[in-house]
Amino acid sequence: MDNIVNTSSSVEQQAMNAKKASMVLRQASIEQKNKFLMALAATLEENEEEILKENTKDLEAAKNITSAMKRRLNLTKEIIMGMAKSVREIAEAKDPVGKVVTEVIRPNGLDIVRVRVPIGVIAVIFESRPNVIIDVAALCVKSGNAVIVRGGKEAMLSNNALAICILKALEQSGLPVYTVQQLEDKRHEAIGELVQLEDYLDLVIPRGREELIRMVSEKSKVAVIKHVRGLCHLYIDSEADAKKAIRIAVNAKTSNPSTCNSIETLLIHKDIAGKVMPELLKKLFEKNVEVRGDKNVCKYDLRCVVANEEDWSTEYLDLILSIKMVDSYEDAVAHIQKYSSGLTDAIITENKSRAEDFLKVIDSATVLVNASNRLTDGGVFGLGAEIGISTSRIHMRGPMGLEDLTVTRYNVLGTGQIRE
């Protein structure tokens, strides 16, 4: 793996190289970008065994990590095939660069065209899940950006194996080899140094632990789009359809508990609890979910643990669910407004005006009505893959797809106009 680790390269040198690469990428043709993507998909398939071998070493070395982290770290043949498939889907997507957002002819005859262009150089700091490096590389190249990635040290060997695939595909497509780089300096401080390089870097996307995101926000001199994990809620309203509610609640907790769009807290209106709780608890226990409920919830089943104040603000990312019974819709809203991390919250109700009110008063990046929070995803939303889910309040909010890695600027076509 020596060909991608060059210890003589400083953080600044890597950022400078990324900047140079971004000048080429900015003007790369859609054919060349897609050539890279098709090469990457093929290389992933060809190197599947090698990737799995390195991933196994990472898993063996990983001792002090939680079972949730282990689940995220683990690659399988199916996951690698899924990565290749996702890369090919990105190749099929339209080029977001050059897309005309608006065009107006002004009274003075000026033709004002707002077009999408790449952002420039992006840094993505992430943890665990090694497939992120592939999604990031594919999305950034397709959107005309250069990128510097820094994965978690627990996934180092897996990431290196995947980075080799990326490098091969860059070489095959004739794009600059510095288009996608892993941060070579493995010190934790190197991240802080990188995000200060405002002359070369345009955007940082930190995904992961609160402490990581806080550190990046503090040190960064460039824009940060935060991708914090989610403290997500599902509220079952008094006018919910009980069957839908149970199905959605079980899915929102158990379909992949280590993901940020899984729910951590369920709120249930007291008037529907009798119809929902027995069946819901039965299904949750069948799926080995630990339930931490308030005293009204615990009455339904002896296996429930009593929740304490801390539970309402804890992101378990595991098969644990806190459940609270509320006296009113307003109480549910107040609880969500107080504890939500703003990633994705949902309501189950057949009352249309209450659903509309919920969409207005809950200010999370994604708000759902009668659907599982787990659907908050770039693929499900039709964006192709996603680089993450933005919980920042500028640029965009929610699942961040291809087009969201571009920005608008203005081309103005005149015939001699001046400012009067």
Add this chain to the structure above:
Amino acid sequence: MDNIVNTSSSVEQQAMNAKKASMVLRQASIEQKNKFLMALAATLEENEEEILKENTKDLEAAKNITSAMKRRLNLTKEIIMGMAKSVREIAEAKDPVGKVVTEVIRPNGLDIVRVRVPIGVIAVIFESRPNVIIDVAALCVKSGNAVIVRGGKEAMLSNNALAICILKALEQSGLPVYTVQQLEDKRHEAIGELVQLEDYLDLVIPRGREELIRMVSEKSKVAVIKHVRGLCHLYIDSEADAKKAIRIAVNAKTSNPSTCNSIETLLIHKDIAGKVMPELLKKLFEKNVEVRGDKNVCKYDLRCVVANEEDWSTEYLDLILSIKMVDSYEDAVAHIQKYSSGLTDAIITENKSRAEDFLKVIDSATVLVNASNRLTDGGVFGLGAEIGISTSRIHMRGPMGLEDLTVTRYNVLGTGQIRE
């Protein structure tokens, strides 16, 4: 003016109050927001004399400022009437909040709606030009945001007089009085303290000197959209229409030299210099422009000063223009790529494919063909007023209007869908 200066209020308290106000603003009706705007326009007109009196005091106190700064500070009856007119135009604009950007029904029946919502709490740090406070207040309220403003100390009395008008209009329309606040703590350090309050603040827009912007970028824990002043270029190509070129060049330099979209450097192709230079220099000298040219330019007129290396990177914001003769289109592009601040650069040419190439290779926020750089303006672009011109590379680039003070999020309407 004691009613707006409350020294017991800390920076954090102001930010907390802004956050509370933003929760109300986020859901304010278009009628209420427009009521505020109409009241503000009327109050400005009614208080015109008082505002001018305070502005005169500021001008008298301002000793150590440049003539360009003085021009920006100076208010007149016409400027105040213009401010009221601009506020009424913002009232007439459509509500950007709630606008549906895209809506797709996915194969599983999910209805995915991407809508515009306010950003939240914005801080705007600006200098000189007191009318900025009115534009900022009007644009932020219309787009549903709370705002904390900090103007330059040289304009303090003018800003206070205008802030009283804003407060009156807030009271008349029933919106929270903390919707628009001046930062009360007058220490320079208070700005650094404000931009660290990530729990309350969502965006900082610094407009002004490089040092100010650098300080804000360094200290800020929240997103920054930079509005640096402009080092803007106009390139007159070998295939330019000489008449258009002269007219545009004179306008781009002299129509308001203290603004960021005025040009500082003119590049002219050697093959067209003979046709353009004599007439252009004559017109520039008539307008009292000091010309700093390279040796080829200076040959045309004894009144030209010889430019040095520093001139190519100096933003004069005054009646001074550096002119360089280039051997080729490529040389012009290389010069602009090296020295441009990325705000607005222009080409004059009748060669269509060259114009298209220029729009591709010059990566400034606004790039113009056959039109004056001075047209880079929210009003001219049809955005209504502007809060400034963004030179950042995320969220948006160029003149920042009403809609740019919102951000998209997702509403998802389901009928029981889960993640399979």
